[in-house]
Amino acid sequence: MGWDAFGLPAEQYAIKTDTHPGVITRKNIDRFRAQLQAIGFSYDWDREVNTTDPLYYRWTQWIFLQLYNTWFDSATGRGRPIRELVAEFATGLRPIPVEFSTPEKSIAWTDMTASQRRKLLSGYRLAYEVEAPVNWCPALGTVLANEEVIDGKSEVGGFPVERRPMRQWMLRITAYAQRLLDGLENLEWSESLKQMQRNWIGRSDGALVYFGLAGHSQVVTVFTTRPDTLFGATYMVLAPEHPLASVTSGRTLIPEDWPAETPDCWKYNTAKTPRQAVQAYQQWTSSRSERQRQEETDKTGTFTGIFAINPVNGRKIPVFISDYVLMGYGSGAIMAVPGHDRRDFDFACKFDLPIEQVVAQSPRGAADKPVELPLEQDGWATNSPGINDLPTAEARAKMIDLLEARGVGQRQVNFKIRDWLFSRQRYWGEPFPIVHLTDGTHVPLAESELPLELPQLTDFKPTGTMDPPLSKALAWRDISVVIEPADPAGSPHGAEHARVARPGETGIPGRREVNTMPQWAGSCWYYLRYLDPHNVRRFCDPELEKFWMHGRGIDLYIGGVEHAVLHLLYSRFWHKVLFDLGQVSSDEPFHRLVNQGLILGEAEYTAFATEAGRMVPLAEVDTNWDSRLGPDGKTQIISKSRQTGELLTGRPCPPEEIEKRGDSFVLKADSTITVDARSFKMSKSRGNVVNPDDVIRDYGADSLRLFEMFMGPLEQVKPWSTTGVEGVYRFLQRVWRNINGGDEPCRVVIPDGVGGWQLGRGPMARPLTPAEAAVATADAESILRPMHRTIRKVTGDIERLAFNTAISGMMEFNNALAKLTWIPDIAARTLLRLLEPFAPHIAEELHEQLTASAQSIMTVAWPQWDEELCTDSELDLPVQINGKLSGRVKVANGSDAETVAIAALRDEIIQQKLAGRAIKKKVYIKDRMLNLVV
RNA sequence: GCUCGGGUGGCGGAAUUGGCAGACGCGCCGGAUUUAGGUUCCGGUUCCGAAAGGAGUGCAGGUUCGAUUCCUGUCCCGAGCACCA
DSSP states (O other), rough: OOOOOOOOHHHHHHHHTTHHHHHHHHHHHHHEEEEEEEEOOOOOOGGOOTTTSSSHHHHHHHHHHHHHHHEEEEETTEEEHHHHHHHHHTSSSOOOOOOGOSSSOOOOGGGSHHHHHHHHTTTTBBEEEEEEEEETTTTTTTTEEEEEEEEEEEETTOBEEEEEEEEEEEOOOGHHHHHHHHHGGGGOOHHHHHHHHHHHEEEEEEEEEEEEEETTOOEEEEEEEEGGGGGOOOOEEOOOOOOOSSSSSSSSSOOSOOOOOOOOOSSSOOOHHHHHHHHHHHHHHHHHHHHHHOOOOOOEEEEEEEEEEEEEOOOEEEEEETTTTTTSSTTTTTEEESOOOOOOOOOHHHHTTOOOOOEESTTTTTSOOOOSSSSOOOOOEEEOOOTTOOBBHHHHHHHHHHHHHHHHHEEEEEEEOOOOEOBSOOOOOBSSSSSEETTTTTTEBBGOOOOOOOOOOOOSOOSSSSSOGGGHHHHHHHHEEEEEOOTTTTTTTOOOOOOEETTTOOEEEEOOOOOOOHHHHTTTTTHHHHTSSTTTTSSSHHHHHHHHTTTTOOOEEOOGGGTTTTTTHHHHHHHHHHTTSSSSSSSSSSSSEEEEOOOOOOOEEEEEEEEEEEOOOOBBBSSSOEEOOOOOOOOOEEBBBTOOOOOEEEEEEGGGGGGETEEEEEESSSSTTTEEEEEOOTTTTTOOOHHHHHHHHHOOOHHHHHHHHHHHHHHEEEOOOOHHHHHHHHHHHHHHHHHHOOOOOOEEEESSSSSOOSSSSSSGEEEEOOHHHHHHHHHHHHHHHHHHHHHHHHHHHHHHHHHHHHHHHHHHHHHHHHOSSSSSSSHHHHHHHHHHSSSHHHHHHHHHHHHHOOOGGGOOOOOOOOOGGGGGGEEEEEEOOOOTTEEEEEEEOOHHHHHHHHHHHHHHHHHHHTOOOOOOOOETTTTTEEEEEO
């Protein structure tokens, strides 16, 4: 069991209640633990971990140091220690990037200062600091990762998020994009979850194309997945933030005046000069929130006064800026092909730009019939000299070859995934083991300095500025350090590091990093700590890691879908880095993953009425519902009338007022009023939350456990039902009565070893009379086969996680026991053993009564079944005529086709139904059925 | 719009490989016990039909001796992504 307790939810609550998050966390963990223990989960509590415990986060920080001291070698596709990169630079195997050299002389590693070296390496490390536009959430007072922003709002709390340039820590997850994509192939995950990850990683294959600019030597690179449509590119669009569109830079290419014959509609706000237009448009677009930009997809933009040259036909095309092109993807510039792209088409229509067809719906068919543009599907190239009549896929490949041959383009793969923004301006997280130096560079903390503990702050609240709360811990932040150089023998990576200067030692001034890690850090590797939770020398012993993960990853991981692109992606990334560094034996952490379905609140029926109180059928209600706080303080569903737009409010109706009519539910009182029937996610505001404590109080932990598993398939979303809990509660009571006897005398009998039976155990035992014993023997005989079938079913169902059918199997068996006069104790013990994983408390109690021993049922071996005893000796075999069930015949188990056919033809009902028709064919599936074709 | 799931009684669901559709539970109906209610027990409960019988797994087709299961088309519901070039 692990408590992932750093992060925003705990901290937000701490702020609200003005209590230190450490206190809140401890209290919540204690409460959760008590609840889990009340339910009776068999967790190994010796392996309890807590991500906020310094003994735990010491290793989170250690893994961060591994990321920091690792670079991704794209030649081998693997992460490698930074010292190996240093060696490549030092030996000259790898040239020093040109930006570090002066125009006169290229610099050598040995000539570089420590500061220069750090700056150089920063560009390679998997953990790096960079100034970039990030998601800043003012309400939370922190930046957020892309994965934590949904529709322009924070995932936690739903607050608005804005783009803002800030200096932040990033993790180079993009380097692993292809590995993360490929790794999905061999995992036993649901297709939908793999799809979500693939979407997020977002690989697309295409080409870079270089466009020259008319009258300039510069080149603009665009990324396209449809190089085959290059002949249809009639204009170009840059993102408003594209460097080429910068007016403020001294070397701007944007002309001072509009070129001759520039249409007025190309000039944003009918500006007098292109520079004014571009600046005005940039200003407008930066004022728009992420959300507005997503919602209002109406095309806007302005001409820049620049023309580009289409490299395939030398055509001069106008260059625009528009916010439908994003700086963050591809090269931030596109070639616009309005004939074959919806967005370009819309833009072209608005700005009156030429639209040309270069893909036909049939080979050589461009002229035969007019097609409606834009045509986005694949077809055959047309009006494109060099690739004409080739199907799209081939045209694409051929065009790339042509571009590469002429040096005006190249094959290119692009990913949507961005680097992981890894720092937060909050208190409640792991401190970074990083020290900033006065020259603006930073060094990692020595491993011997870990854990770097979070300082106790009484004022842990956000500062209201972009400064993190830890910036207030001056004594903690400002330190004197000694930089220890790279020492291949000393530290695992031979990397340079800092340690706090000892008393009397002269150090240099340093400042600790005051940002903290995001909540995902601790949960990225906790499964590895479970394997070896108390190890103080390593995050996990390699032998134990191999033993449990056996080179393949976790056998079965059960979790919610909400982690699809957060935890599950981050974790895989960290794991792959650890794998590359030889720290773990498997390339993937989670081999098999099952998403449990959410349990919704109890089913609700909602009838709609106008404010005046007139009931309306569901068909009249707009399907876009909203909610508001009703007069009673509860959340109320509101919508509007499709016809009149009038406000409608939803009223919850008790089930007894509702009946089913055809495909819909209606009010019993007025069957013309159709109502909505569905279940909703449990939420405090809706008031449909089921508290496990209440269920345990009323029905016991076993009933709660049993019902959760009985409701339906594990993966499925399903509604809670209180009467359903009563159902499994009754089942447990029937088990109790069968085995304990309840108010009736107990009926469990034990063979006395000489063909008779005795009732009860110890001094109270009495032998059954011969007449009773005869009945008991018959009962034992009749229950034997059902018992073996039940063992087989329950065992198999547990293995395939089909707990609902396992429980129904036990219910059937228990019902069979209830019908017996005497219950042989082997049947009772078997039922209890099978029931124990589901309802351990009652099973343990009854087992103790039954065996009069203190031995726990958990130590009793799992029952085995005998395949022979799982089938009946005589079968009631269905007989079909032309595939339609027409009767049954009793035959011995394992009979051959001939025997069964003879028996069937002798059967009166079958004869009658055959009505003398000749049998053309007999299909017999052994022990399943016989089909007579006439 | 794109991608992935899914559609079976009044409800949750079962049918493991193409072979008896509706297991098990809830609810409902009837009966027994009870002064009564509750509990418990027994019986019934897919739909139409008094019955015989017929229909039936979203809808329309197809393959097959046989389809909830496989194929094609289509509708609906859910989830995710979405101006990603």
